[in-house]
Amino acid sequence: MEPRIELAVLDSIVPTTLVDMTRLVVKRTPLYNQYQQLRQSYQAAVFSKLENDVLQRHSKLQMNDWSKRSQVFEKVNSIAPMVQSLLEEVRRIPTRLRESYIKQWKRSLVKRALALIKYIEDETLAILGQVKLKNLSLA
Structure with missing residues (x-):
């Protein structure tokens, strides 16, 4: 994957899922907490x-170097049924309709x-309301 x-x-x-339609591969970023740590590390490297x-008017550190050290995407072993059906449906429809179909699916x-x-x-709210009613009746 390109850096x-x-x-x-x-x-x-927010974390992201990438669906590669040409290779039929699904990759995702880590879940929220780990993603936030990864993102903060990236922002610190950018800063x-x-x-x-x-300070020096030039820098030897390239952001591509950072991405080589840190893995942003991890391959997903199992695909969610909704994403699997999306992949199957998108393969069946004409190429010119795919973008609008995916936008509609996202909506x-x-x-x-x-x-x-x-x-x-x-x-x-219903559960909290019931707890408050029970507390009032016990008092």
Whole structure:
């Protein structure tokens, strides 16, 4: 994988999954806590390079060197069923429709995630409300 892609991914504040449609490979960044540590390490290297550039007007450290030392993506051994079905469906549709299909799939994924978050929030509030009612009745 080209270091430029790996470094561009580290600009994101959230972990990323990369689906390579030509090689049919799925890779992802580490989960949130480990990703934040990796991202902070990258940002420290960028800051150090900028600092050296300002002080010395040149720097021997290239950001590609940092990416060679730190692995950004890890190969995924098992693919989530939703991603597997996406790969299968995208292979079947014409090339000119793939980008819009993937955008639509991403929108539906975000909607599902928001629905799940809303459900969990409602359930949590219901549980907390029941606990408060029990505490009031015991008092």
